[in-house]
Amino acid sequence: MELNEAHSSMEVETIPSEGKVLPPKPKFEALKPHEMSDGQVQFRKVNVPPHRYTPLKKAWMDIYNPIYEQMKIDVRMNLKARRVELKTRADTPDISNLQKCADFVHAFMLGFDVIDAIALLRLDELYVESFEIKDVKTLRGDHLSRAIGRLSGKGGKTKFAIENASKTRIVIADTKIHILGSFANIKIARDSLCSLILGSPAGKVYSKLRAVTARLAERF
Numbered sequence: 001m002e003l004n005e006a007h008s009s010m011e012v013e014t015i016p017s018e019g020k021v022l023p024p025k026p027k028f029e030a031l032k033p034h035e036m037s038d039g040q041v042q043f044r045k046v047n048v049p050p051h052r053y054t055p056l057k058k059a060w061m062d063i064y065n066p067i068y069e070q071m072k073i074d075v076r077m078n079l080k081a082r083r084v085e086l087k088t089r090a091d092t093p094d095i096s097n098l099q100k101c102a103d104f105v106h107a108f109m110l111g112f113d114v115i116d117a118i119a120l121l122r123l124d125e126l127y128v129e130s131f132e133i134k135d136v137k138t139l140r141g142d143h144l145s146r147a148i149g150r151l152s153g154k155g156g157k158t159k160f161a162i163e164n165a166s167k168t169r170i171v172i173a174d175t176k177i178h179i180l181g182s183f184a185n186i187k188i189a190r191d192s193l194c195s196l197i198l199g200s201p202a203g204k205v206y207s208k209l210r211a212v213t214a215r216l217a218e219r220f
Contacts, residue, residue: 044086044102071097111171136197
């Protein structure tokens with residue numbers, strides 16, 4: 001009897017609840033760059049090396065148009081400081097556009113053609129990697145000259161073969177090497193270049209490249 005009383009006292013009353021309609025989920029538009037940084041304009045500055053000054057003059061409109069019209073970023077050449085200056089505008093659609101444009105201009109300064117460097121604006125997974133021959137092996141005098149010769153090949157044949165096989169673009173500027181491409185492709189090109197620096201003959205590098213590219217083609 002006592003147990004029944006205790007059980008009845010512990011029963012919870014259930015009141016039929018009225019069907020409550022939740023307010024609709026708010027939809028916020030993406031913040032503009034000038035709204036993100038409390039109205040402050042963001043800048044990037046890219047120095048122009050002396051040997052790229054004339055090519056920059058010739059290709060200025062090819063660089064200016066995509067940056068200003070497509071990416072909606074202000075760009076100007078500071079003649080006194082010899083650098084390209086970029087800044088966001090009120091109508092810049094995405095904050096990352098500023099860094100993309102800075103990477104594009106920097107790639108041109110390293111020696112890449114405009115048509116190759118412009119891919120940095122259009123694709124997200126592209127990078128530029130730089131290294132020196134001495135990072136791979138310490139070479140001096142004629143040994144260094146021969147290594148640079150092996151990298152480019154007769155009339156640039158070896159360089160073009162590596163570029164086409166790995167879908168990258170390579171710039172050999174004295175002892176510095178710059179590679180533009182996706183992460184996996186940069187690794188393929190870098191491994192081939194390192195083999196050539198270490199003294200591998202071009203034929204051996206070609207056959208290894210063929211094997212690697214065939215494996216990649218199977219995977220994708």
